[in-house]
Amino acid sequence: MENKFRLKKKEDFNFIYRYGKSTANHQFVVYYKHNSNHHFRLGISVSKKIGNAVVRNRMRRVIKEIVRHHTDKIAPNYDFIIIVRKPAVHMDYHQMEKSILHVLRKASILKKK
RNA sequence: AAAGUUUGACGAACAAUCGCUGGAGAUGAGAUAUUCUCUAGAGGAAAGUCCGGGCUCCAUAGGGCAGGGUGCUGGAUAACGUCCAGUCAGCGCGAGUUGAAGGAUAGUGCCACAGAAAUGGACCGCCGAUGGCAUACAUUGUAUGCACAGGUAAGGGUGGAACCGUGGUGUAAGAGACCACGAGGAUUUAUGGUGACAUAUUUCCUGGUAAACCCCACUUGGAGCAAGACCUAAUGAAAUGCAGUGAUAGGAUAAUCACAACCUUAGCCCGAGGUGCAUUUAGGUUGGUCGCUUGAGCUGUAUAGCAAUAUACAGCCUAGAUAGAUGAUUGUUACUUCAUUGGUGGGAGGGUUGACCCCCAUUAAUACCACUGGAAGGCACAGAACCCGGCUUAUGGCAAACUUUCCAA
RNA sequence: GCGCUCGUGGUCCAAUGGAUAUGACGCAGGUCUCCGGAACCUGAGAUCGAGGUUCAAUUCCUCGCGAGCGCG
Numbered sequence: 001m002e003n004k005f006r007l008k009k010k011e012d013f014n015f016i017y018r019y020g021k022s023t024a025n026h027q028f029v030v031y032y033k034h035n036s037n038h039h040f041r042l043g044i045s046v047s048k049k050i051g052n053a054v055v056r057n058r059m060r061r062v063i064k065e066i067v068r069h070h071t072d073k074i075a076p077n078y079d080f081i082i083i084v085r086k087p088a089v090h091m092d093y094h095q096m097e098k099s100i101l102h103v104l105r106k107a108s109i110l111k112k113k
Numbered sequence: 114a115a116a117g118u119u120u121g122a123c124g125a126a127c128a129a130u131c132g133c134u135g136g137a138g139a140u141g142a143g144a145u146a147u148u149c150u151c152u153a154g155a156g157g158a159a160a161g162u163c164c165g166g167g168c169u170c171c172a173u174a175g176g177g178c179a180g181g182g183u184g185c186u187g188g189a190u191a192a193c194g195u196c197c198a199g200u201c202a203g204c205g206c207g208a209g210u211u212g213a214a215g216g217a218u219a220g221u222g223c224c225a226c227a228g229a230a231a232u233g234g235a236c237c238g239c240c241g242a243u244g245g246c247a248u249a250c251a252u253u254g255u256a257u258g259c260a261c262a263g264g265u266a267a268g269g270g271u272g273g274a275a276c277c278g279u280g281g282u283g284u285a286a287g288a289g290a291c292c293a294c295g296a297g298g299a300u301u302u303a304u305g306g307u308g309a310c311a312u313a314u315u316u317c318c319u320g321g322u323a324a325a326c327c328c329c330a331c332u333u334g335g336a337g338c339a340a341g342a343c344c345u346a347a348u349g350a351a352a353u354g355c356a357g358u359g360a361u362a363g364g365a366u367a368a369u370c371a372c373a374a375c376c377u378u379a380g381c382c383c384g385a386g387g388u389g390c391a392u393u394u395a396g397g398u399u400g401g402u403c404g405c406u407u408g409a410g411c412u413g414u415a416u417a418g419c420a421a422u423a424u425a426c427a428g429c430c431u432a433g434a435u436a437g438a439u440g441a442u443u444g445u446u447a448c449u450u451c452a453u454u455g456g457u458g459g460g461a462g463g464g465u466u467g468a469c470c471c472c473c474a475u476u477a478a479u480a481c482c483a484c485u486g487g488a489a490g491g492c493a494c495a496g497a498a499c500c501c502g503g504c505u506u507a508u509g510g511c512a513a514a515c516u517u518u519c520c521a522a
Numbered sequence: 523g524c525g526c527u528c529g530u531g532g533u534c535c536a537a538u539g540g541a542u543a544u545g546a547c548g549c550a551g552g553u554c555u556c557c558g559g560a561a562c563c564u565g566a567g568a569u570c571g572a573g574g575u576u577c578a579a580u581u582c583c584u585c586g587c588g589a590g591c592g593c594g
Contacts, residue, residue, distance in 0.1 A: 008436050043436070053160085053496055058440090061133090065441045068132070093441065 005071075007043030007079060016043070016079055023107040027088035027099045030107045032080035040074050040109075042067055043081040050084055059084050066097050074104070075111045 007013060020033035035041065044063050046056040063082055067074070082103075088096060104110050 006436070010436085013436085045436090054494095057496065060436090061440050065132075069441090 005039060005041055007041045007081065012041075012079065013043055013045075013081065016081055020079075020081075021107075023103060024085075025099060025103045025106065027085055027091065027096070028103045029083040029085065030080055030103050030109070031083070032078055032107050032109055034077055035079045039076050041079045043079075045081055045083045047084070050086055051089060055089060059088065062093060062096060063100065066093075066100050069097075070101065073110050075109055078109050080104075080107070080109060 007016075016031050016033045020031045022029060022031045024030065042064075044060050046059050048056075050056055050059065063084070082100070088099070091099065101110070
């Protein structure tokens with residue numbers, strides 16, 4: 001995933017947490033906010049409570065992979081952060097894919113058909 | 114066959130599609146942009162951060178104290194609290210394994226409860242030799258009694274531990290006071306060993322505790338890659354230069370006012386508010402580059418050594434991220450387990466060193482072997498963050514050597 | 523990266539190396555009451571794990587596990 005699609009700075013995260021809106025399902029939480037770019041930007045947050053370094057890295061990589069596969073469905077002009085909750089650890093790729101699409105649709109970040 | 118002990122190596126593979134990071138090449142005027150090609154890309158513990166070192170900066174004439182650390186011997190090492198080989202002690206039938214293993218004879222402290230007493234102590238007890246008092250005989254003493262002075266450490270059965278233990282001599286009663294045998298410690302000498310130490314021997318001594326204070330020996334400056342070096346926006350600082358028109362003041366300077374210009378007030382006008390500009394210097398925030406991977410490196414061979422390890426020669430270059438790359442999906446295979454069998458072929462015996470176990474009873478069926486087919490799993494612990502050497506902890510199956518017991522020959 | 527502190531019944535705590543491990547709240551049973559509460563009485567329930575030193579460890583030492591905090 002290219003750098004311009006990623007949220008990196010601590011200030012960006014804090015800004016979205018403070019001024020953005022949030023939705024959630026059982027496995028994920030999404031914070032999102034309009035931006036002035038012509039593409040979306042993604043941040044991923046996995047707490048230390050979720051597991052050890054291997055588990056956290058796996059969650060991050062799988063989420064990156066899922067979002068990359070659905071880049072064309074995601075509406076531009078959004079910054080959003082995906083936060084992983086504990087039940088997501090035991091899901092496989094396809095279940096996570098469904099769950100993430102569900103939560104993004106709830107947040108109305110996905111493009112309408 | 115069962116139960117163990119030690120050591121060692123390993124930590125699945127391949128393909129397709131879609132991606133990530135570094136490097137090289139092409140594309141491109143050029144760049145850290147774009148596109149394409151090639152190539153490299155996690156571990157045995159990368160983990161915990163428990164030790165040690167390299168490296169960097171700061172401090173430092175030299176020496177000592179304090180504080181910290183370590184603590185049998187010899188060796189290895191860059192160094193270590195690590196490793197190897199030994200000694201001694203403990204544990205285990207054994208293979209083996211564990212040990213902060215100097216000093217209690219430098220000094221101080223502590224040893225609850227119980228017990229007379231927990232290290233210069235006398236409560237009960239024993240004795241009354243010597244001294245004292247009393248009585249009797251008698252004359253300068255003898256005998257008996259008292260338990261006053263005093264002597265004593267045998268007995269008290271409490272405790273984890275009772276002034277080394279047992280037996281004797283000795284004595285008024287007793288006592289390492291003396292003797293014999295024995296336990297432990299220090300010490301002298303001899304022998305063996307580099308040494309710890311072992312064996313014999315001389316002399317002296319005898320509670321435990323130093324992971325209590327302490328003494329002795331050795332060792333130790335502090336901080337950490339967010340170390341540190343370099344480049345650099347914005348804002349503010351200093352210096353220099355310039356600064357529209359008009360007015361005031363002045364030696365001179367933007368010192369002040371008005372207008373103009375520019376900015377904000379959602380697009381325009383009015384109104385309101387605000388504003389010197391450029392260059393250089395120092396500082397070094399944000400951001401970036403270096404530090405950053407050629408190293409006490411890896412592989413192989415030979416030599417030295419019981420070994421840890423060292424030396425020589427040859428070959429090799431093998432991750433470098435920074436919201437942090439090394440991934441995802443699908444398929445196949447190795448491998449494991451299950452169903453105890455669907456099929457084909459072999460087949461009177463099969464497996465086993467053997468004891469023994471399984472199966473069947475000769476037209477046939479079964480065990481077993483080979484090939485093929487089905488289902489499930491395809492794993493555990495775990496992710497480099499400056500780099501190494503160890504330790505510790507987590508974890509999957511495998512192999513080898515050795516030990517003990519049982520059974521058969 | 524470096525450093526510090528703590529871990530004791532269900533909860534909050536106490537403790538000189540000396541064990542029957544303290545107290546409060548809570549829990550259970552009883553007394554009282556027509557019933558409940560309050561009060562009173564009684565009881566159960568714990569030293570984070572593994573080793574070591576010591577006659578004896580919650581306490582001392584080592585390693586591990588978990589929690590919290592500080593500095594850069």
